[in-house]
Amino acid sequence: MSFSNLKSVTKTADAAAISGRTRVVGIYYTCTGTASSFSLRNGAGNTDDALVTIYSPAAASATDLHIPDMGVLFDSGVYVDVADGNIESVTLFFEGGAAA
Secondary structure (H helix, E strand, O other), X not given: OOOOOOEEEXXXXXXXXXEOOEXXXXXXXXXXXXXXXXXXXXXXXXXXXXEEEEEEOOOOXXXXXXXXXXXXXXXXXXXXXXXXXXXXXXXXXXXXXXXX
């Protein structure tokens, strides 16, 4: 299945990224040389359920992740929750919803 109106949004710190029901189909992130992590939470805050958690390597890098099938469904929006400043940016590619 292909999506006709993919959108993207980039966050550099904890923040609501997407409002409304959406499917995240891809993630691109950059990180420093220290291992870290970030979560994508179903909702608009850092206490909502984490549906995706990504752990970065202990090496400065940029990583592009394609989510198989139809992506991950977030029915209440997406909140990016980074563990610390070692995650420099998180870009989400999504269908539905609106960038926050």
